Amino acid sequence: MLRLALQGDVVQEVTGVEVVEAAPAPRPPFWDEPWRQAAAGAPVRGAAARRRCAAHLDSLGRFLAVADWPDAAARARRLRDAALAGAPARELAHAVERLTRRVGRSRTLRWLTSGIGVLPREQALAAGIGGPALAADGDAWDRTVRWLTEAARSAAACDDRRPLAPDDPAGPRGAWRAVPALPRLAGRPAAPAARRGTGRRPAHPRQPRPRPGRTRPGGRREVTRG
Template sequence: MDLTAWLLRLTPPRPFVVATPGGTGARVAVERVVRERGWQPAASPAEGNILVVAGPVSDDLRPAVEQVWSLFPRPCARADIDSASAAPARLAAAADALGDPDRQRRPRAAHPHHDRRGAEPPMADRARDRDGLMLDRLHVPLGPVLPDWPAGLVVRTALQGDVIQDATVTTTGLGHARQVSPWDSPTGFVARRLDSCARLLSVVGWPDASATARRLRDDVLRSDVLRGDRRARTATALARWAGRVRRSRTLRWSLAGVGRTPPVPSTPPELGGDAWDRVGSWLDSAVRTFDRPGSAAGLDRAPETRWALEALPTLLDGNELACARILVASLDPDLDTLARREAPHG
């Protein structure tokens, strides 16, 4: 065994997981397998070595996916997973490719449909700030290929310093989304709330609480969760975790005042207040609804998603870029709900 092969055998998989519209079920399955195998997810291509794309990759999304793939340093591998059932085998194959010295020595082949025209690197110009001074302005796109980011969402920001002076919101890939969702079950509403909490906690930098939320989400989605002792154990674990999150002063300090929505009748009740208020609402509804399975089944999230997309530019204006991902995660629009109802937003 040569040195390269020996080092590759010692290289732990670090998956960088991104989702596309229609890929929610695949993403949830990927996150479960990653947790069960003890792999540590990566927050960026620079620290990752497996790109995991959960969901179908449409022509309009492919340039962004390929741009991210080009940023991965060697050794690296890629797993395109378009269904939940494919997750274990595809991830295992990617891990094998990561540890294969022959594959790692080969030149990285470009995707046959690779096209960099859709890539959006940051660009700069000059514009007047709010005091009338001419200052540099940097254009920074967020999405659509980011971890813990709404699948298909693109936010284009114009920054002066680290403050967002202008933001536009579009969507991509919705026309190809398949409407197979893990949330379509008696416990799907609870699982969806836990998923939203997990993504926000990950973005804000509390990985332990985020991992627990994902484990509870997966437990809630088990077919036998509502029977016997398992239901009682899950309810106890859910309540204990929710109490821990509510008591976190650091989390409250991080979220209070972020993304405060207008207190008007048109604001959906689920999206009222600031990011801290929304987390509290998610926790309360998850605990309450688990005690009454099926009570929230069939709820249509399309109206609140449409509202969030329309409100995001105003909510983001004047915020620091560091708050942008927290703000988006606290609204957590589910763009898959729009795929059957309307053409892509924007």
């Protein structure tokens, strides 16, 4: 649970982190199932690629929704569902590549997310964080690019019937024990609401940025979110 200082709906500061114990999961993580099957000797390279593609599209869809780009978020979620439903690799790879080009070329999204949530590789390792956050070795934009790249690569391999590669030992999400890193990831003030129009208009080099010093109504207040 994070304790936040807000100004309007903009996070200004993380004032505290509290661990809330959750009930044990009733079943193993969904995203890791092919890797568990591989440990039993099943040839699951294609199934693992399909699950990895869907997992990264799921992360991307949630991220784009937060960034206020509902059209792209909905597209990522539809492709996630198609991957899990067994869409042919060629068809899925083409659709994911189109999404990758669209999101990856967005100057507005890159401006929105660059410099936010910086997590260098050394700090991720020290905090016990794995998966895309570790591999990205950077900020929120770097993690977005990682999701896109891995989703496109995995989509093309969804029909591969060979055994899992020896250098692919873990599921798509990796370890995530990020409590020590949360203040660093969320503590930087978020962008003003004027920066949240991602995808609603074409990005342009001359697009005006919010003028410094402007404030949102509502004032600064303490809230608790879990």
